[in-house]
Amino acid sequence: MSQENIDHAISREYSAGFVSNIESDTLPPGLDEDVIRFISTQKKEPEWLLEWRLEAYRGWQNMAEPGWAHVHYPPIDLNGVSFYSSPKSMKDGPKSLDEVDPDLLAMYEKLGIPLHEQEMLAGVAVDAVFDSVSVATTFRGKLADAGVIFCPISEAVHSHPELVRKYLGTVVPRKDNYYAALNSAVFSDGSFVYIPKGVRCPMELSTYFRINEAKTGQFERTLIIADEGSHVSYLEGCTAPMRDDNQLHAAVVELVALDGAQIKYSTVQNWYPGDAKGRGGIYNFVTKRGVAHRDSKISWTQVETGSAVTWKYPSCILRGDNSVGEFYSVALTNNFQQADTGTKMIHLGKNTRSTIISKGISAGQSSNAYRGLVRMSPKATGARNYTQCDSLLIGDRCAAHTFPYIESRNPSAVVEHEATTSKVSDDQLYLCQQRGLNAEKAVSMIVNGFCKEVFKELPMEFAVEAGKLLEVSLEGSVG
Amino acid sequence: MLIVENLHASVDGTDILKGLSLTVNPGEVHAIMGPNGSGKSTLGHVLAGRPGYTVTAGSATFLGQNLLDLETEERARLGLFLAFQYPVEIPGVSNMEFLKAAVDAQREQRGEKPIDAVTFMKNARENCKAVDLDPAFLKRGVNEGFSGGEKKRNELLQMLLLQPRLGILDETDSGLDIDALQVVARGVNSMRSADRAFVMVTHYQRLLDFIEPDFVHVLAGGRIVRSGDKSLALELEARGYAWLEDEVA
Ligand SMILES: Nc1ncnc2c1ncn2[C@@H]1O[C@H](COP(=O)(O)OP(=O)(O)OP(=O)(O)O)[C@@H](O)[C@H]1O
Ligand SMILES: [Mg+2]
Numbered sequence: 229m230s231q232e233n234i235d236h237a238i239s240r241e242y243s244a245g246f247v248s249n250i251e252s253d254t255l256p257p258g259l260d261e262d263v264i265r266f267i268s269t270q271k272k273e274p275e276w277l278l279e280w281r282l283e284a285y286r287g288w289q290n291m292a293e294p295g296w297a298h299v300h301y302p303p304i305d306l307n308g309v310s311f312y313s314s315p316k317s318m319k320d321g322p323k324s325l326d327e328v329d330p331d332l333l334a335m336y337e338k339l340g341i342p343l344h345e346q347e348m349l350a351g352v353a354v355d356a357v358f359d360s361v362s363v364a365t366t367f368r369g370k371l372a373d374a375g376v377i378f379c380p381i382s383e384a385v386h387s388h389p390e391l392v393r394k395y396l397g398t399v400v401p402r403k404d405n406y407y408a409a410l411n412s413a414v415f416s417d418g419s420f421v422y423i424p425k426g427v428r429c430p431m432e433l434s435t436y437f438r439i440n441e442a443k444t445g446q447f448e449r450t451l452i453i454a455d456e457g458s459h460v461s462y463l464e465g466c467t468a469p470m471r472d473d474n475q476l477h478a479a480v481v482e483l484v485a486l487d488g489a490q491i492k493y494s495t496v497q498n499w500y501p502g503d504a505k506g507r508g509g510i511y512n513f514v515t516k517r518g519v520a521h522r523d524s525k526i527s528w529t530q531v532e533t534g535s536a537v538t539w540k541y542p543s544c545i546l547r548g549d550n551s552v553g554e555f556y557s558v559a560l561t562n563n564f565q566q567a568d569t570g571t572k573m574i575h576l577g578k579n580t581r582s583t584i585i586s587k588g589i590s591a592g593q594s595s596n597a598y599r600g601l602v603r604m605s606p607k608a609t610g611a612r613n614y615t616q617c618d619s620l621l622i623g624d625r626c627a628a629h630t631f632p633y634i635e636s637r638n639p640s641a642v643v644e645h646e647a648t649t650s651k652v653s654d655d656q657l658y659l660c661q662q663r664g665l666n667a668e669k670a671v672s673m674i675v676n677g678f679c680k681e682v683f684k685e686l687p688m689e690f691a692v693e694a695g696k697l698l699e700v701s702l703e704g705s706v707g
Numbered sequence: 708m709l710i711v712e713n714l715h716a717s718v719d720g721t722d723i724l725k726g727l728s729l730t731v732n733p734g735e736v737h738a739i740m741g742p743n744g745s746g747k748s749t750l751g752h753v754l755a756g757r758p759g760y761t762v763t764a765g766s767a768t769f770l771g772q773n774l775l776d777l778e779t780e781e782r783a784r785l786g787l788f789l790a791f792q793y794p795v796e797i798p799g800v801s802n803m804e805f806l807k808a809a810v811d812a813q814r815e816q817r818g819e820k821p822i823d824a825v826t827f828m829k830n831a832r833e834n835c836k837a838v839d840l841d842p843a844f845l846k847r848g849v850n851e852g853f854s855g856g857e858k859k860r861n862e863l864l865q866m867l868l869l870q871p872r873l874g875i876l877d878e879t880d881s882g883l884d885i886d887a888l889q890v891v892a893r894g895v896n897s898m899r900s901a902d903r904a905f906v907m908v909t910h911y912q913r914l915l916d917f918i919e920p921d922f923v924h925v926l927a928g929g930r931i932v933r934s935g936d937k938s939l940a941l942e943l944e945a946r947g948y949a950w951l952e953d954e955v956a
């Protein structure tokens with residue numbers, strides 16, 4: 229079945245899901261212990277999880293929003309945020325695509341998104357005939373045969389409580405930071421993945437999720453456990469911009485790679501970035517971290533083009549000997565977007581290795597910062613890191629910053645760092661235009677060339693989309 | 708095909724072209740010679756529509772269209788090609804990808820679909836052979852780390868693939884060894900046809916031994932000060948430009 233057919237089929241099922249939604253209450257804005265109790269009760273959570281949430285909440289109350297990132301935004305009024313509103317009624321949404329912001333539609337058009345999926349993304353309530361031979365169900369069957377567990381975390385709490393309880397919060401502790409603590413207290417939903425020992429997950433965990441994700445809300449929580457010797461590739465996000473009325477997004481992702489396991493986690497993030505004047509847009513504060521045990525490997529690949537403010541550092545704790553951490557990132561900012569993103573590679577085990585390839589592209593009046601920490605602990609004998617950090621500027625009103633932190637406490641560890649900053653020059657554009665390319669095509673070609681090293685890490689299907697996405701995101705950046 | 712009349716142009720407020728006129732008909736080859744700094748490259752850039760070059764007076768039409776009204780890429784898509792005196796590098800973008808994008812842009816203009824990758828590769832490889840470039844150059848970044856001579860051959864390769872109506876070659880022969888010079892000559896000669904024309908900027912008579920021009924012009928002080936047939940080039944070779952500049956002054 230072609231990708232398009234799959235997407236199509238899933239979107240139909242998904243739309244149908246909306247129709248059958250039971251409306252339920254939306255809590256008034258504000259956060260206190262009662263709100264957390266309410267959330268937990270709605271989800272019929274076990275007592276331990278409620279306690280877990282409350283403990284996080286109590287910690288959070290004594291924490292302050294971090295101020296060190298190179299981003300500026302007006303204070304977020306959490307008293308104005310409603311922390312429970314699920315499942316969301318589609319009644320208030322647009323009735324048809326005619327009511328949807330034409331700019332958004334134009335973008336879907338350019339990305340070549342099928343009409344059905346457009347409606348789903350824009351939140352249109354559609355009457356679709358339920359497709360009983362659901363692709364999602366087929367996927368689930370295949371995964372179940374392999375023993376893979378892949379379900380909403382809210383479901384896993386009931387179906388696999390021992391696994392959730394054993395690992396939840398072990399990678400990103402409840403009180404790790406302000407946003408992680410907030411997430412721990414109020415997380416809405418997210419994905420749970422468990423790959424049994426020695427199993428290679430038979431498919432990319434993507435297509436199904438891609439559609440499902442729209443429901444997971446603003447405080448997403450994902451937990452992926454790859455048991456010994458297993459392999460999994462997980463895709464998060466969507467190239468299409470999603471309509472979302474929640475301005476604040478604070479997700480937590482925890483990865484556990486047990487001995488000899490491999491986890492590849494790829495993200496395409498394209499939340500609404502705000503308009504060309506810098507109004508609106510999502511604040512995206514994410515904590516993503518993985519623990520790599522002996523001989524295991526964790527690889528983060530991200531393409532970040534959306535959100536008004538991005539604050540995100542997918543990290544690896546290389547605990548086991550010979551474990552490997554990788555971070556491949558493209559972060560593009562245009563107009564008034566701000567991104568402060570990078571990674572942390574914490575080398576604890578012997579002969580641990582990490583690679584960081586970061587490509588920052590700034591256009592318009594945006595600001596793009598790479599912030600990375602490489603820490604070689606005293607026990608990390610023979611550890612190696614290679615960091616390459618390249619910035620590309622388009623125009624002269626944008627900014628790129630690089631903040632590399634290196635802490636080496638083992639004399640045998642080797643840390644290499646390379647950084648470049650370049651500009652799309654007028655002469656390059658002229659050459660392209662003289663050969664018949666328009667300026668936008670020329671810029672996107674140059675930018676794609678700049679990102680090649682990262683794109684080749686993406687699963688095929690995503691790589692093509694990512695290229696197109698950059699092109700659309702850069703519109704209006706020249707000329 | 709190309710009619711330039713009384714063209715005045717400036718760069719950063721400095722007047723460079725000061726009343727230049729030139730008519731090129733289909734099938735013709737024009738050579739433009741002249742001292743350093745006289746405005747030869749400027750003429751090429753003004754015709755190609757390089758940003759920052761301002762036309763202050765005069766006119767230029769190409770294939771019946773007012774050239775000065777068109778965007779840079781529109782001129783290119785009409786079939787105006789400029790081989791640069793100093794080709795720039797575009798690191799990270801493969802030569803092949805760049806060439807295909809250029810070819811596709813021309814096809815789009817004609818309402819055709821993008822060329823399929825296999826046919827394109829075949830063309831590109833064949834033309835590499837014609838300009839004596841190893842096909843490995845297709846995989847490298849555009850001009851990235853190319854030697855001076857390789858860059859010039861790469862310009863020629865682009866022209867061969869794009870098959871323009873008017874090719875302006877700005878010192879494509881400079882810095883070439885004698886074999887490469889022959890390669891350029893062969894390339895241009897193979898493209899000569901009744902509906903195509905060339906304007907070749909050169910400092911050396913020797914190129915004209917291989918590509919026989921219909922006209923030779925001398926550009927000095929921002930104007931064409933003398934036009935003649937190929938014998939003018941020989942005369943320049945023998946006498947230099949001083950006598951002409953004296954005449955103009
Ligand atoms: N940005 C600029 N500002 C001022 N003067 C400029 C600028 N660009 C070019 N010029 C001048 O315009 C004049 C013509 O330059 P052009 O490159 O057209 O000469 P040319 O005839 O091609 O010379 P050459 O034979 O050396 O290639 C030169 O004197 C040059 O210094
Ligand atoms: Mg010149």
